[in-house]
Amino acid sequence: MKIARAIRDLVESFEKLPGIGPKTAQRMTFYLLHVPQKDLESFSKSLINLKKNTKICSLCFNISETDPCPICSDPSRDKGKICLLEQPLDILAIEKGCFYKGVYHVLGGVIDPLNNIGPEELHIYDLLPRLKSGKINELIIATNPTIEGEATAMYILNLVKKYKDLKISRIGRGLPTGAALEYADELTLSKSFEGRREY
Amino acid sequence: MKIARAIRDLVESFEKLPGIGPKTAQRMTFYLLHVPQKDLESFSKSLINLKKNTKICSLCFNISETDPCPICSDPSRDKGKICLLEQPLDILAIEKGCFYKGVYHVLGGVIDPLNNIGPEELHIYDLLPRLKSGKINELIIATNPTIEGEATAMYILNLVKKYKDLKISRIGRGLPTGAALEYADELTLSKSFEGRREY
Structure with missing residues (x-):
């Protein structure tokens, strides 16, 4: 038909x-x-x-109506703390929680050689001028816990570890809230043991 | 944000x-x-x-560019056979199989008293003039095998059984192709026993 x-x-x-x-x-x-x-x-x-x-924020590469975006131009946000994310959508997920008061830096993807995406295709090097300004004291690498996300995190770590005063961290790995040990995969469990915290 | x-x-x-x-x-x-x-x-x-x-076909209530729709105006289709369906989307599903050469009649939904949908809201009574023409010799009721679909089928059966020369049937019930008995629900299995066919 x-x-x-x-x-x-x-x-x-x-x-x-x-x-x-x-x-x-x-x-x-x-x-x-x-x-x-x-x-x-x-x-x-x-x-x-x-x-x-919509515009792309020239500071953090978030998508918004204005440039700089509302987060970068908000005086109440801690400009010394940068959270590194894969996509603008991840900002929404974090902002929903209202627990993070720093600013962001959107990479626009992950290093993925199989799909011809190298560090130059992302906003990785755009992070360096922000760090060089010396006003940044903490960098939280929050790429996804996938193979590509981990590899990108490693690449960035090697790039930024020369900044001695910079506190660099990777988001915590382990069991998500509400999960059952019974159904968790072995890698998640092993990460939750590695990342255990003392009472 | x-x-x-x-x-x-x-x-x-x-x-x-x-x-x-x-x-x-x-x-x-x-x-x-x-x-x-x-x-x-x-x-x-x-x-x-x-x-x-798009237009609604005034004969079968299918959605198409023309009125009557390409199926109703196709001289190679058997106009004596009507397949009764819930929605225009169901026509696409049947046409894909290329096994049915009759025409259709779209009800536009099912009788659903909980949502205030009675027979008057559907194209049920529009079927009667088509049957009265005397040119129809077979009616295949192909509403979905849900509670509402079965109730609608029953309602229509009662309405059309007065046409003595009309062959009325309901689509077959049983196990779908590729299914496993092991995972089938009891109602489907019981219907597949009821609808068994001799070799």
């Missing part, structure tokens, strides 16, 4: 999104057929404006 | 889609930040055109 072009076009657009297969794309498209045209128009406008109305 | 309005708007639009939670919506939005503006514009255009460029 020939599917209506308007439907096929939208299904194809949805299919390009991460984690969306053909079935989900079809389901979302047919769902939108029941939605008022007004809502479709506001959805469509959000898509067009997404990149037009 | 205040998230950029352009990002928040798009996340909210994605969140309204079926099966999309806040995390997936965020992931899709941040993914789209790396996509060329051209692609965002074509995505946005597909959304606006979705309802503008």
Whole structure:
């Protein structure tokens, strides 16, 4: 059967999104057929404006409406503490917790030689002028605990360990809150033993 | 942290889609930040055109570019056979198999008293003029094998059984291809025994 072009076009657009297969794309498209045209128009406008109305912060490479971003320009944040993250999305995850009061530095990915991503493709070297300013006293490396994330963390550690006054740390590894030892994998368990803390 | 309005708007639009939670919506939005503006514009255009460029077939209530739809206007299809479905999406699923050569009738949902959906809200009574024409000799009721789907099938059966020459059937129930008896639920197994066929 020939599917209506308007439907096929939208299904194809949805299919390009991460984690969306053909079935989900079809389901979302047919769902939108029941939605008022007004809502479709506001959805469509959000898509067009997404990149037009956002900027990349020239300090931390976060995505925001302003440059510098609200975090870098917030006088109440501790500018001496930098948390190093893979993507802007990770900032949202940390900010939700309200426990971190320093600033960020977004790498824009991880070193991944298999996909031709080297340190030059990331914002790794953009970190150095920030450290050289001498105003930074702590660096928390919070790349993901994956192979690529660990390798990137190692690469950065080698790059920055020459700054003697800089306290460098890696986020803690172990069991997530609410987990059961029974179902944890051996690597997570071994990391939780390595990272044990005295009472 | 205040998230950029352009990002928040798009996340909210994605969140309204079926099966999309806040995390997936965020992931899709941040993914789209790396996509060329051209692609965002074509995505946005597909959304606006979705309802503008589609029609509901006045015969079978399928969604298509033309009225009647390509299936109803195809001279090679057997107009004497009607397959009754819940939604237009189900037509795609059946058409993919290329085994059915009749036409369809889309109900637009199922009878669901808890959500205030009675037979009047569906295209159930629109089926009767088609049957009265006398040109229909077979009706295959292919609503989903859920409680609501079965109840709707029963309701329709009672409505159409007065047409004595009409062969009425319900799609077969049992184990799906590739399944293992070991993991099947008792209801599916009991239906597969009820629906057993002699060699």
